Amino acid sequence: MSLRSDRWFQHPSKETRFQHLSAMRANGHVPESFVGKPIIGIFNSWSDLNSCNAPHKELVEFVKRGVLLAGGYPLEMHTITTPADFMKPSDLPYRNLMAMDVEETIRALPIDGAVMLCECDKTTPAQLMGAASSNIPTLQLAAGHRASGSFRGKKVNYGTDLWKLMDDYNAGLMSEEEWKELEKCISCTQGGCPVMGTSSTMKCVSEVLGMMLPNTSTIPATHASRKWAAEETGKRIVSMVKEGLTPSRLMTEAAFDNAIKLLAALGGSTNAVIHLTAIAGRLGISIPLKRYEELSANVPILVNLQPSGEHSMDDFFEAGGLGSVINKLLPELDATCLSALGTTLEESYRHYESFRDDIIYSVDEPYKTEAGIAVLTGNLAPSGAILKRAASSFINGKHRGKAIVFDSYEEMHEIIDSEELEVDETSILVLRNCGPVGEGMPEWGALPIPKKLLKQGVRDMVRISDARMSGTSYGTNILHVSPEAQLGGPIAAIRTGDWIEVNLEESTLNVELTETEINERMKDWAPVRLHKRGFMKLHTDHVLQADEGCDLDFLRPKTKEEVIFIEPTVGRG
CATH class of the missing domain: 3.40.50.2300 (Response regulator)
Structure with missing residues (x-):
């Protein structure tokens, strides 16, 4: 059997072989135990x-x-x-x-x-x-x-239950004492x-x-x-x-x-x-x-x-x-x-069985018929955006609402819970400059529901961003808008008060602006934040957009034919 490691440990050069075997011995690995x-x-x-x-x-x-x-x-x-x-x-x-x-x-x-x-x-x-x-x-x-975990006699899961209980806390339905108790027992x-x-x-x-x-x-x-x-x-x-x-x-x-x-x-x-x-x-x-x-x-x-x-x-x-x-x-x-x-x-x-039909269902009698990922395109997301159907209360049809735009995560947190915020359940919250180049695409896409709406019992609304969301999150969160705002994508042109329409039947996401209006607004656009050094600088310069997987461009072959698995030249160190 020919082994890749033979190129190190059975190298034709005595000097190279000696170096490698000696280095292994230093860590207690004797050749008789591993060679071959x-x-x-x-x-x-x-x-x-x-x-x-x-x-x-x-x-x-x-x-x-x-x-x-x-x-x-x-x-x-x-x-x-x-x-x-x-x-x-x-x-x-x-x-x-x-x-x-x-x-x-x-x-x-x-x-x-x-x-x-x-x-x-x-x-x-x-x-x-x-x-x-x-x-x-x-x-x-x-x-x-x-x-x-277990919280006051109820099973709670780190992630999904945490987001729900956080909404309850922000709505004033949980006390500070209960919140501190939850932190000790949910994970x-x-x-x-x-x-x-x-x-x-x-x-x-x-x-x-x-x-x-x-x-x-x-x-x-x-x-x-x-x-x-x-x-x-x-x-x-x-x-x-x-x-x-x-x-x-x-x-x-x-x-x-x-x-x-x-x-x-x-x-x-x-x-x-x-x-x-x-x-x-x-x-x-x-x-x-x-x-x-x-x-x-x-x-x-x-x-x-x-x-x-x-x-x-x-x-x-x-x-x-x-x-x-x-x-x-x-x-x-x-x-x-x-x-x-x-x-x-x-x-x-073929031999695996299921033992609880209230947890694992069949294709013929499923848990939910609306699954999968909805992919939306339009003048707001020319390269696409996605919505997780199963986690959204907005599954079919279309929704039209006025945008409330946040230019950063910090700005969103400063404003979102203000009693002066002009927002209702039909509004569409928009967070931008959080894409792969802008912020490394954090899980900020599940924007919090404004407190004034939480107190009214609202638990979901349409939210749009060039960010991601946690896999444990839920809600009508339209994510991965591409191109992102930091690259001058159309999401950078939106202003608070613009009308946005989401149409799941036609898989579209549009802002009610003409191409000329978008271009006119973008004349004064400039990137918000740039990374100056280290890996994040390398990442910013080379990261692909969300629809391409956010990998670094120099690590990705363009075709199957360009995939080359390169082995090193093995010689003396």
């Missing part, structure tokens, strides 16, 4: 600021055991991580930095296969992007979701958000793409099966190296089509639109924005999970987990695509 065996790099992304990924500090040992049991040799290494709760103004740019970290680490080091330890929102797509670009056999292992274990937010969505997407072992994506962080999954992942990656089963063989065009359909069936996060586009783009596969709407048009929601439903990820796991959903969805998928086992989806998932 598949060397598995285990990419650990935990940190003391990332509670989602923290379980990997322990799980990594079970991955190592699995690798050893299968005849491989494990080497643990660390990458940056992307704790969504803390990274400001946004963790999205650092998805790209983490992807570079993963790719370059693989490319430069003697690794035959990789296990990527993921969980928090951007770690999963970052690792998939890096794996796609380096193309050695790779598997992901998730840390698992955290347990639901009491490590792991990802316990709802179908971005973290859970991307784990499920990874699994259907063949990058995670079947039915391991939805195991809770606190469940013993998570350790079993870690050991099995370690065993399987050694076999994948021997089989030469690489990401490019798993993440095919058909596999991405399957992922988009699964996204709809789960009522998954809008962030997956950006991430899937970026991952596919690394392989020279283009996913036009309209593809998301077309592929999900006839796929209903099969799971009753927050934020589109009622239940938690613990309930989903007990009901059968992702394996049972893929089983039910098989007739809608290309079941000849490969799973991480190297067998077809049909062979890998």
Whole structure:
């Protein structure tokens, strides 16, 4: 068996071979233990600021055991991580930095296969992007979701329930004492958000793409099966190296089509639109924005999970987990695509059952018929904008309302709760200058409902932005408006008082201005904020727009033919 690591450890040059073997001995790795065996790099992304990924500090040992049991040799290494709760103004740019970290680490080091330890929102797509670009056999292992909390006798989930309770607090329906009590009990274990937010969505997407072992994506962080999954992942990656089963063989065009359909069936996060586009783009596969709407048009929601439903990820796991959903969805998928086992989806998932029909539904009798992503275009969003149908109370028809425009997140917070704000439930809130170039595209798109409306019982209204929203959020939030305001997109021309029309039947988003009026207003336009140095300067100069996945332009081949997996020249250091 020819191994990639042989180029380091069985190099024809005695001097080069000596250097590499001696360097391994310094860390206690004797040649008799690893030379000629598949060397598995285990990419650990935990940190003391990332509670989602923290379980990997322990799980990594079970991955190592699995690798050893299968005849491989494990080497643990660390990458940056992307704790969504803390990274400001946004963790999205650092998805790209983490992807570079993963790719370059693989490319430069003697690794035959990789296990990527993921969980928090951007770690999963970052690792998939890096794996796609380096193309050695790779598997992901998730840390698992955290347990639901308990607040005054009721189960509460970090994410969706938090946003609802925050509205209650702002409406004066919760006391300061209750608010402080909630902070202590809503998030009491490590792991990802316990709802179908971005973290859970991307784990499920990874699994259907063949990058995670079947039915391991939805195991809770606190469940013993998570350790079993870690050991099995370690065993399987050694076999994948021997089989030469690489990401490019798993993440095919058909596999991405399957992922988009699964996204709809789960009522998954809008962030997956950006991430899937970026991952596919690394392989020279283009996913036009309209593809998301077309592929999900006839796929209903099969799971009753927050934020589109009622239940938690613990309930989903007990009901059968992702394996049972893929089983039910098989007739809608290309079941000849490969799973991480190297067998077809049909062979890998046909035996999974579901055990609660109030949580996992069937295609014939779904939880909701209106699922998927609505893609809107018009003079306000020439390159597109998206709306998550399942999380919106505004599903069909059209809405016309007067714009209330905020030029920044800070301005919005200064004004939104003023009693003098001229707003009613028909108004359309617009937040701009928060796109990929402007602010790194933070999750600011679920603008808060003004307090004066919350007190009237209003819990949803139309909101438009060039930002993203949390996968745990809900509401009629029109997101990812492209081109963004910071690049002079038409959203930069809107003024408070302009009339905007949203038409879901015709998939349009328009401001009632002529092209001449928009152009006239843009004569005095200038960018609001520019990054001066560091990675954010690099990001600003090279980031693609939301409809193209927000990757860096120099990391993305334009066609499949331009995808080249470059190996380093191995010689003396």
